[in-house]
Amino acid sequence: MVVDPTDKTLPQGDSVSNNQYTxxxxxxxxxxxxxxxTAATGNDYKQKVSLSIASGKLPDGMVVDDRSxxxxxxxxxxxxxxxxxxxxxxxxxxxQIMDSTEGRAMENASYKGRMVSLPNITVDTxxxxxxxxxxxxxxxxxxxxxxxxxxxxxxxxxxxDNHMGGDKTIGIAGPSKNTFPYATFLVSSNNLGGFDPxxxxxxxxxxxxxxxxxxxxxxxxxxxxxxxxxALLADWYKKGLIDPEVGTRDNVGDPINxxxxxxxxxxxxxxxxxxxxxxxxxxxxxWQAYPVYSDDGxxxxxxxxxGSTYTLISKKAKPDxxxxxxIMNNALVRDEATFDVSVAVGWYPLRNVMAAANETEYExxxxxxxxxxxxxxxxxxxxxxLYKLMYADAKKVKNxxxxxxxxxxxxxxxxxxxxxxxxxxxxxxxxxxxxxxxxDKKVYSVTYNQTPTxxxxxxxxxxxxxxxxxxxILGQAPIDSFDKFVKDWKAQGGDEITAxxxxxxxx
Amino acid sequence: MRRWSVQKHYYxxxxxxxxxxxxxxxxxxxxxxxxxxxxxxxxxxxxxxWVGWDNFKYMFQLNDSKTVLINTVIIAVGxxxxxxxxxxxxxxxxxxxxxxxxxxLVQTVVYLPHFLSWVIMATIVIGIFGYYGVxxxxxxxxxxxxxxxMADAGLFRQLVIGxxxxxxxxxxxxxxxxxxxxVNLNLYExxxxxxxxxxQLIRHITLPSLATTVVLLGVxxxxxxxxxxxxxxxxxxxxLVYSTGDILDTWVxxxxxxxxxxxxxxxxxxxxxxxxxxxxxxxxxLAYRYADYTVF
Numbered sequence: 001m002v003v004d005p006t007d008k009t010l011p012q013g014d015s016v017s018n019n020q021y022t023x024x025x026x027x028x029x030x031x032x033x034x035x036x037x038t039a040a041t042g043n044d045y046k047q048k049v050s051l052s053i054a055s056g057k058l059p060d061g062m063v064v065d066d067r068s069x070x071x072x073x074x075x076x077x078x079x080x081x082x083x084x085x086x087x088x089x090x091x092x093x094x095x096q097i098m099d100s101t102e103g104r105a106m107e108n109a110s111y112k113g114r115m116v117s118l119p120n121i122t123v124d125t126x127x128x129x130x131x132x133x134x135x136x137x138x139x140x141x142x143x144x145x146x147x148x149x150x151x152x153x154x155x156x157x158x159x160x161d162n163h164m165g166g167d168k169t170i171g172i173a174g175p176s177k178n179t180f181p182y183a184t185f186l187v188s189s190n191n192l193g194g195f196d197p198x199x200x201x202x203x204x205x206x207x208x209x210x211x212x213x214x215x216x217x218x219x220x221x222x223x224x225x226x227x228x229x230x231a232l233l234a235d236w237y238k239k240g241l242i243d244p245e246v247g248t249r250d251n252v253g254d255p256i257n258x259x260x261x262x263x264x265x266x267x268x269x270x271x272x273x274x275x276x277x278x279x280x281x282x283x284x285x286x287w288q289a290y291p292v293y294s295d296d297g298x299x300x301x302x303x304x305x306x307g308s309t310y311t312l313i314s315k316k317a318k319p320d321x322x323x324x325x326x327i328m329n330n331a332l333v334r335d336e337a338t339f340d341v342s343v344a345v346g347w348y349p350l351r352n353v354m355a356a357a358n359e360t361e362y363e364x365x366x367x368x369x370x371x372x373x374x375x376x377x378x379x380x381x382x383x384x385x386l387y388k389l390m391y392a393d394a395k396k397v398k399n400x401x402x403x404x405x406x407x408x409x410x411x412x413x414x415x416x417x418x419x420x421x422x423x424x425x426x427x428x429x430x431x432x433x434x435x436x437x438x439x440d441k442k443v444y445s446v447t448y449n450q451t452p453t454x455x456x457x458x459x460x461x462x463x464x465x466x467x468x469x470x471x472x473i474l475g476q477a478p479i480d481s482f483d484k485f486v487k488d489w490k491a492q493g494g495d496e497i498t499a500x501x502x503x504x505x506x507x
Numbered sequence: 508m509r510r511w512s513v514q515k516h517y518y519x520x521x522x523x524x525x526x527x528x529x530x531x532x533x534x535x536x537x538x539x540x541x542x543x544x545x546x547x548x549x550x551x552x553x554x555x556x557w558v559g560w561d562n563f564k565y566m567f568q569l570n571d572s573k574t575v576l577i578n579t580v581i582i583a584v585g586x587x588x589x590x591x592x593x594x595x596x597x598x599x600x601x602x603x604x605x606x607x608x609x610x611x612l613v614q615t616v617v618y619l620p621h622f623l624s625w626v627i628m629a630t631i632v633i634g635i636f637g638y639y640g641v642x643x644x645x646x647x648x649x650x651x652x653x654x655x656x657m658a659d660a661g662l663f664r665q666l667v668i669g670x671x672x673x674x675x676x677x678x679x680x681x682x683x684x685x686x687x688x689x690v691n692l693n694l695y696e697x698x699x700x701x702x703x704x705x706x707q708l709i710r711h712i713t714l715p716s717l718a719t720t721v722v723l724l725g726v727x728x729x730x731x732x733x734x735x736x737x738x739x740x741x742x743x744x745x746x747l748v749y750s751t752g753d754i755l756d757t758w759v760x761x762x763x764x765x766x767x768x769x770x771x772x773x774x775x776x777x778x779x780x781x782x783x784x785x786x787x788x789x790x791x792x793l794a795y796r797y798a799d800y801t802v803f
Contacts, residue, residue: 050764056548072767076549168639177745244638248657248745250630315549459766460571466746474658474747492570 002063002346005040009344020340021348029331031324033349043178053078058314061325061350067108067186067449070310074111080313080322083115089323091330093384097121100356100386105306108448118311118329120353123360125268125434127189127304129196132271132430134262135409136286137164147293149201149232152263156241159262170255172236173264174246181233181469182206185445189304192266192274193252195233197292200300202229206469208302209446209501217446217502221465222489227482233473247470253277259285265292268360268434272425279415279425286410291433298440305448311352325350334384337392341419356386363390363427364435367397371405393423400424451500457493464489542774562774571758572775578664579754582735585668587728591721593676598683599713603705614684617677629742632670633657663748671739682724683717690716723798729790733779755779 003016010019017035025031036059039045049064053073064070073079090098098105101121109119131152137159138145146155156171163169175181175193182199183191184207199206204225210218220226236242243255255261257277266274271287278285291299311329313322333354336345345351356362369375377394385391400420402412408428415421450458468485471477490498511518537552542562544555566572597617604610620628636642636656643653656662694712703711737756744752755775763772795801 047764050767053548053767054763054769056551068767073548076547078549244653244655247747248633248637248655250633456565456768456771459762459768460569463571463746463749467749470658470745470747474655476658476660476747 002041002045002065003038004344004346007344007346009342010347011343014343016347019347020343021345024335024339025328025331025349029324029327031328035349058312058316060314060317060321062312062314063309063350063352064312065309067308067310068455070117070312071111071450073312074116078312078315079111079116080315080317081114081116082118082313082322082326085319085322085326086115086118089326089330091334091384093386093388094330094333094354096386097333097354097356100358101306108306109310117313118326118352120307120309120311121355121357122189122304122307122353123355124303124357125360125431127183127267128301128434128439129183129191129194129200129265129267130289130430130433131197131292132264132266132275132287132289134159134164134286135288136284137262139286140164145288145290147290148295149198149292150295152198152292153236153239153241156236156263157239160240164262165260168260170243170261171241171263172243173252173255173261174243176249176252177247178250179252180207180466181473183302183304185209185305185448186450187308188302188445188448189308190267190269192270193256193264195229195265196302197265198233199226199229200302201292201294202226202232203294203298203300203441204229205302205443208443210443211446211505215502215505217498217505219489219494219498221469222486227479230469230472230482231479234475234479237473238475242473247474257281268430269426271430272422272427274426276418276422279410279421280418283415284410287429288409289430289433291437299437300441300443301439302443302445305445306357307353309352311350329354333388337389355388359387359389360427360431361435362387363393364431366390367393367424367427368405370394370397371401371403393427396420397424401428446501447504451497451504453493453497453500457497460492461489461494461497464492538773539777541770542777544770546770546773548769558770562770563778566771566774566778571753574750575753575755575758578751579733579735579756582664582667582740582752582754583732585664586671586735587725587731589668589672590675590679590728591725593672594679595683595717595721597676598680598687599709599717601680601684602687602713603709614677614680618681619677620674621678623674625736625738625742628670628674629739632666632743636666657743658745658747660748660751663744663752667736667740667743667752670743671736683720686717686720687713719798723794726790726794726798729793730783730787732786733783 014020016038017033022033025033037048039048046066049062049069052058052062053069053076056076056078058073058078064073070079098119098121105119105121106115109115109117131146133145133155135145138155141158141162141164143155143158144151146152152172159165160169160171173193174195179193180187180191182194182196183189188208202225204223205220206223206226206229208220210220210223212218233242237244237246243249243261249255252264253275256264256275259278259282264270268289271289275287278287293299311325313325317325328350329352332348332351339345339348366375366380370377375394377391377397380387380391380394382391400414400417401408401424402414404412410425413421413425464485468477468481472479472482540552541555543557543559544552545558545561546552547555601610601613604613634640638653638655640656642656647653656666690713695708698708698712733755735754735756737754737760740752740754741757741760744757756779759772759775759779762768762775
C-alpha cells in the first residue's frame, strides 16, 4: 500500500499492518490484513506498481493511481472479474454513490464490459481549478480582488513591487519539475500549481479532446487559443511575474508554504489541506479562492473524469479475499466519519475514496446553515447517508469557525485541531467559488482514456508537448515554435490518434 | 585441496560479490527474451507472442532514439575524458605538496562527495545553480543577469559532466596517487643532481611513470561509452532539457516503468548492453596490447 513518508500521525508502536484501522477490520469483520509491500507516495509507488504488473505478480489487492495500470493489468488477464461479486456484496450506500455518476464510474472501472476494479469516485470540484490569492496582501495594498487576466497581471506586479513576501516575492507560483502546466485528459484533476484557470479564461483547454460538434475532434493543446495563452504566460514570465524557477523546482508548495508567493492556482483543497505550512508559518495568511474570468466575464472550466484511482484485485486471489476487499470498501464508506482521523485515514488498508460527486458543495451549503443556526448537527444524523461525512462535520464546524459568518477570513478559524482546521478551510473557502457561482462553460474531454495507438505513441507526443510548452513559457523558444510543434505532433502519430478519438464520438 | 585451505578466506570474501552478481545480473538476463516478444505479464515470458525484431525496428523509427543515443555518447565520452584528466592533474599537484598533514586533509575533503548518493547531491547542485543560488550570486556580482541554469538545454551536458567530475575526481585520484608512490625516488634524485627543475621532473619522470596507468584506465573506461549515469541525470533533469539531457537509461526508465512498454524498454536496454559488450571486448584487447593488462 501507499504510505506518505511525511505522515507522523501513527501512534508509537503501531505499524502499517497493525493500527486502529486494521484492528477495526479484525474486530468488526474478522478480516486479517497482511501487507505485502509498501512504498512512498508518488514515483516510488508508481514504480512498485509497474514492476508488480510487469512481473505478473499482483498482491491480492492493490490501489493504483493511473488508469493505464488498470488496463494493462486487465488486458494481460491479471485481474479478478468482480462484476457479480460487486452486485452481491457492495453496500447500497456504495451503489448509490456509483449511481450518482450516471454510470460513468462503472464504465471507468470496467475493461471490455466486465468490472475489474473498484473505482474511486471523487468530488467534481477536484477538477475545478481556482485562483488562490493572499487577501491580506490585497487589503494592505488597498487593491480589489482581480477578476480577469489583466487584473491578475497588475496585482502580481503590485505584490512584487511592494515586496509583500520579502525580497524574493513571487507574483504567481507555477508547476515544479514533476507537475504540469495544465491538467490533461489522462490526469484531469488535482493539478496544484498549474495554470488551468488562465487557460480557461482564454477559452483554451489544452490536454483535452474537444468535440467540435460536427463529428470531428481537436486536441486542445493545438488550438489558436492555447497558443495565445502561452504567449501571455511567456510575457508574464519575461516580466518576472511568474516564479523564475518554474518547471525546475522540486516542489510546487515550497514558495507557497514559505509565504513568498501571492497567487497560485489549484482545486478546492489546495488552500487548507494543500498549504498547511503556510498557515503554520503565518497564521494571518488569508488565502482566498476565486474564479478567473474571461474578458467578457465568463467562467470557463474543464471538467474531470469520475475518479483517478482503482483498487485492483488479483485473478489469483481467493473468492473470500475478493469479497473481503469489497466489504472493506463498504466499511470505509459507511464508517469513515466515525473514525478518529487524528491518525491519517491513509493508513486504512486499500483505502479507496468514494464520495458523491457534489459532496463538497452539499457540505458547504449545509455547514453554512449549521453555522447560522438554521439547522442542528443532529438533523444530519442519518446512518448510511450518501453524504457520509456530513454529520461528523456538522458537529465540528462550530468548534473551528467563529462568527461573524458572512465573510469568512483566516481569522475566523481556530487552528487548535489542525486537521479539522484544514478540512473546514478547504470546504468553506476553497469550495466557495464552485458552490456559489455558476460556471458559464463546462468542458468535458471526449475521452479520459488511452486509445490503442496511444499505448505506443503517446509517450513521445507528450514529451514533445511538455518540452514545447515549458520552453515557450520560459522564453527559451519563440512562440512560433508552436506551429512547428503542431506539425510534428500531427505527423508523428497525432493524426492517427485524433481519428481514433473521433471514432469514439460515434458510440 | 591444500590450495583451498590456504585460500578459503579469499573465497569467503568473494562470496557476497558472487551472490550479488548472480541475483542481479545473471538471473535477470533471462528477461532479455522480452525484447523479442510482445510481452504480456499475464502470460509470462514463456508464453508471450514472439515478434522477432519488431521492437528494435520500432525503436529506431522513434525520433527519440537518435536524440538519446547522441546525448548518451556525448555525456559519457565527456565524463570519460575528464575523469582521466582531472584526477591526473590533481594527483600530480597533490604529490608536489610537501606538507603531509595538509596533503591528507585535502585528499579526504575532495573524496568525501564520492560517498553521497545522487539523490542528495542533486539537491545540493540544484541549490547551487538555482535562481537564487551561489552561482547566480556570483554572476550578479560581475554585473550579469541571473539565469536558470537547470533549465538551460545548452548548459545541461556541461553541468552533468562537471558535477560528476567534481563528485568523483578525489576518489579517482587514489589510483594515480598509489601509482606515484611506486615511482623510484632515485630517479628524482638523479635528475635533480643533473639540474632538473620541478616542471622538468614532472614532465620527464612523473608523467612517463603514470603513462601505463592512464592508458589502462582510459582503455578500460571504453566500456562505459553508453553509461552516462542514470542516477545523476534522473535527479537533475526536467522536460526543458530533454533535448540535450535525456539519455538511454532515463529513456528506458520512462518507457518501461512509466509508460508500461515493457518490451520496447527491454529492447532498448539490450541494445545498450550489446554495444557495451563489444566495447568492453575491444578495450580488453587494447589493454592487453598497450598496457600488458590481463584478467584471465
